[in-house]
Amino acid sequence: MRLIHTPAPARRRILAALTATATLATAALTGPAHAAQPPTQASAAQTGAAQAAAAKVEAGQALAAEARAAQASDHAGQSAPRTAAQARAAQAKPVQADPAQAGLAQAFAAQAQAAQAPARPAQANPAQAAPAQAKAAPVPCPRPKVKPPKGRPARPTPPKDDPVLRAVGGDALATDGLIIPRGAPSPPALTATSWLVADLDTGEVLGGCGPHVYGTPASVQKLLLVATVIDKLDPKQVATITDGDLAIEPYSSAVGLLKGGKYPVSTLWLGLLLNSGNDAANTLARLGGGRGGLPATVAAMNAEAKRLGAYQTHAVTPSGLDGPGQFTSAYDLALIARQCFAKPDFRKYALTERAQIPAQKKLKKGGFQIQNENKLIYNYPGALGGKTGFTKLARHSYVGGAERNGRRLVATVLGAEAAPLRGWQQGAALLDWGFSLPKDASVGKLVEPDSPDAHGTATDASAAPAPAAKDGPPAATAVRAATNRGVSIGLAATMAVLLAGAPLLLLLTQRRRRRLRRRTAVPREPELRAPR
Numbered sequence: 438m439r440l441i442h443t444p445a446p447a448r449r450r451i452l453a454a455l456t457a458t459a460t461l462a463t464a465a466l467t468g469p470a471h472a473a474q475p476p477t478q479a480s481a482a483q484t485g486a487a488q489a490a491a492a493k494v495e496a497g498q499a500l501a502a503e504a505r506a507a508q509a510s511d512h513a514g515q516s517a518p519r520t521a522a523q524a525r526a527a528q529a530k531p532v533q534a535d536p537a538q539a540g541l542a543q544a545f546a547a548q549a550q551a552a553q554a555p556a557r558p559a560q561a562n563p564a565q566a567a568p569a570q571a572k573a574a575p576v577p578c579p580r581p582k583v584k585p586p587k588g589r590p591a592r593p594t595p596p597k598d599d600p601v602l603r604a605v606g607g608d609a610l611a612t613d614g615l616i617i618p619r620g621a622p623s624p625p626a627l628t629a630t631s632w633l634v635a636d637l638d639t640g641e642v643l644g645g646c647g648p649h650v651y652g653t654p655a656s657v658q659k660l661l662l663v664a665t666v667i668d669k670l671d672p673k674q675v676a677t678i679t680d681g682d683l684a685i686e687p688y689s690s691a692v693g694l695l696k697g698g699k700y701p702v703s704t705l706w707l708g709l710l711l712n713s714g715n716d717a718a719n720t721l722a723r724l725g726g727g728r729g730g731l732p733a734t735v736a737a738m739n740a741e742a743k744r745l746g747a748y749q750t751h752a753v754t755p756s757g758l759d760g761p762g763q764f765t766s767a768y769d770l771a772l773i774a775r776q777c778f779a780k781p782d783f784r785k786y787a788l789t790e791r792a793q794i795p796a797q798k799k800l801k802k803g804g805f806q807i808q809n810e811n812k813l814i815y816n817y818p819g820a821l822g823g824k825t826g827f828t829k830l831a832r833h834s835y836v837g838g839a840e841r842n843g844r845r846l847v848a849t850v851l852g853a854e855a856a857p858l859r860g861w862q863q864g865a866a867l868l869d870w871g872f873s874l875p876k877d878a879s880v881g882k883l884v885e886p887d888s889p890d891a892h893g894t895a896t897d898a899s900a901a902p903a904p905a906a907k908d909g910p911p912a913a914t915a916v917r918a919a920t921n922r923g924v925s926i927g928l929a930a931t932m933a934v935l936l937a938g939a940p941l942l943l944l945l946t947q948r949r950r951r952r953l954r955r956r957t958a959v960p961r962e963p964e965l966r967a968p969r
Contacts, residue, residue: 574614575612575613575614575615576612576614576615576616577614577615578614578615578624578627578646578647579615579623579624579625579626579627580626580627580628581626581627581628581857583628583854583856583857585854586854589832590829590830592630592653592852593653593764593830595650595651595764596651596749596762596764602649602748602749603649604649605649605746605748605768605884606642606648606746606768606881606882606883606884607642607880607881607882609880609881610642610645610648610649610768610880610881611649612647612648613647613650614646614647615644615645615646616644616645616646616648616880616881617643617644617880618643618644618874618878618879618880621644621874621878622870622873624644624646624867624870625863625866625867625869625870627646627850627853627858627863627866627867628853628854628856628857628858628863629646629850629851629852629853629863630646630647630650630652630851630852630853631645631646631647631648631650631652631766631767631850631851631852632645632646632647632767632848632849632850632851632863632867633645633646633648633767633768633770633771633848633849634846634847634848634867634868634870634871635771635775635846635847635883636844636845636846637774637775637778637838637845637846637847638844638845640775640882640883640884640885641878641879641881641882641883642768642771642879642880642881642882642883643846643871643874643878643879643880644870644871644874644880645767645768645880645881646767647767648766648767648768648881649749649766649767649768650766650767650851651749651764651765651766652764652765652766652767652831652834652851652852653759653763653764653765653828653830653831653832653834653851653852654750654757654763654764654765654770654826654831654834654851655757655759655826655827655828655831655832655833655834656690656713656756656757656824656825656826656827656828656834657757657765657770657824657825657826657834657835657836657849658752658754658755658756658757658763658765658826659709659710659713659718659755659756659757659824659826660770660773660774660777660824660836661738661741661742661747661750661752661773662709662718662721662722662725662734662738662755662756663706663709663710663777663780663783664741664745664773664776664777664780665725665734665737665738665741666721666722666724666725666734666737667706667780667782667783668780669725670702670721670724670725671702672701672702672703672706672782673701673702673703674701674702674724675699675700675701675702676699676700676701676702676705676720676724677697677698677699678694678695678696678697678698678699678700678716678720679696679723680696681719681723681730681731682694682696682716682719682720682723683696683716683719684719685715685716685719685756685758686715686758689715689756689758690712690713690714690715691712691714691715691716691717692705692708692709692712692714692716692717692794692807693714693716693794693805694708694714694716694717694720695797695800695802697797697799697800698797698800698802699797700720700794700795701795702721702724704792704794704795705717705720705721706721706782706786707786707789707792707807708792708794708807709721710783710786710787710789710809710822710824711786711789711791711792711807711808711809711810711811712807712808712810713810713824713825713826715756715758718754718755718756718757719731719755719756721734721755722734722735722755725737731755734755735752735753735754735755738752738755739751739752742769742773744886744887745769745772745773745776745886746772746883746884746885746886747765747766747768747769747770747772747773748769749764749765749766749768749769750764750765750766750769750773751763751764751765757826757828757831758828759828759830759831765851766851767849767850767851768849768883770834770836770849770851771847771849771883772883772884772886774823774836774838774847774849775847775883776886778821778838778845778847783822784821784822786822787811787814787821787822787823787824788814788820788821788822789809790808790809790814790815791806791807791808791809792806792807793805793806794806794807810825811823811824811825811837811861812859812861812862813837813839813861813864813865816865817837817839817865817868818839818841819839819840819841820837820838820839821837821838821839821840821845822837822838823835823836823837823838823847823861823864824836825860825861826860827860831851831852832852832853832854833850833852833853833854833855833859833860834850834851834852834853834860835848835849835850835853835860835861835863835864836848836849836850836864837861837864837865837868839868839872841872842872844872844876846868846871846872848864848865848867848868848871849864850863850864850867
């Protein structure tokens with residue numbers, strides 16, 4: 438109520454500043470720029486509050502006009518009479534507000550406009566937006582002119598592509614086509630649907646064809662079993678074979694283990710890697726899972742894949758026999774192979790040409806010899822070993838490593854046919870191509886395990902291969918954006934209500950003052966003039 442005793446000129450300046458503030462706030466809330474904005478995610482209650490605030494601002498402006506008229510009337514009662522023309526001119530003359538008060542009003546209005554700014558869409562230049570939206574077509578991978586074999590089953594439906602997972606190791610790897618270093622010679626023409634070549638030591642990716650395209654692994658998935666379990670088991674431990682160990686798909690590859698037979702763990706590893714024994718895979722998975730058995734090992738394999746950064750890999754069986762939702766990628770296989778080649782026991786087993794399966798005297802069964810099915814170790818100088826794979830659904834898959842001039846490379850192949858080149862031959866051709874490139878050639882990187890890079894930009898939720906999985910971050914972002922817009926509208930509405938109430942307060946103050954003046958006014962005595 439201190440405004441009652443404020444001098445008239447000061448009251449006019451305050452009134453003008455508050456009126457200007459209310460006008461600018463109204464423009465920020467209801468002006469053309471706001472009307473042109475697209476609908477926001479604010480609730481109906483928030484929108485109604487903003488509209489009510491705008492109505493109160495308009496009412497406040499009307500009351501402010503009345504206050505100006507009342508102020509002019511008060512001033513006229515205390516000053517000399519003016520003509521009608523002078524009164525109209527005085528009302529039409531703009532009131533000069535105090536600069537500090539006017540600046541405060543502009544600041545409040547700017548804050549109200551800024552609160553609405555997030556809802557305004559960015560105006561992009563169409564000429565610049567078109568190239569950004571255009572997606573470069575993938576470069577076709579070199580392929581031989583051969584017809585696919587008859588009876589080849591349809592490719593299983595992979596999980597929905599996740600742009601984040603496709604960019605693990607580098608944005609250049611997010612392609613379904615060919616990616617090689619600039620100026621590099623053309624890679625060999627292969628039947629493989631996807632492949633990759635990488636340096637085992639530096640982790641540099643030298644090139645690939647659909648590096649992150651989902652594929653069915655077949656027996657190269659046994660490498661993930663190696664990476665997960667080989668350090669947990671004592672090579673000298675003796676395992677007794679159970680019925681569950683022999684529960685494999687009929688006519689699939691097997692070492693020939695016998696129920697009740699006793700075999701050292703080292704022999705089981707040889708049977709797994711030389712002969713691709715699915716019976717050996719089940720036994721090793723059962724042993725590695727402890728009380729949890731084989732299912733615990735499969736779960737550990739998936740956890741190990743994520744630890745390595747192989748987010749597109751999902752194991753259902755320890756052997757690689759086909760299972761629903763079982764997938765990997767050429768890039769993931771290179772990560773897994775790199776982990777395996779870092780283990781001395783694996784390198785020893787993978788380069789073993791032949792091994793003896795011990796006789797089972799209690800079962801009256803003799804021993805026999807198995808040979809390494811990976812022909813790379815016999816035919817490629819500097820071969821480090823690897824793993825072959827085949828199922829009717831997955832077709833041929835292959836992982837092979839080699840060393841030349843102190844440089845170790847690995848090649849991974851998925852979805853290949855046996856003609857004109859077998860799986861290991863396609864791997865050998867890729868290794869030759871990789872060794873022909875300079876040492877600093879690179880199109881990407883194999884991420885490191887147990888480091889922030891292992892996750893790249895992926896999360897556990899986005900790494901889950903189940904097609905039904907939903908992306909969480911966009912929904913959370915939408916909720917935060919809607920909340921921010923709601924808070925901005927609420928803040929602007931509250932400020933508008935406060936500004937609209939100020940002129941009303943001044944008007945009430947003026948009316949009260951007039952009433953007090955009327956009650957305390959003393960009648961004037963007539964002025965006596967001397968006669969002329």
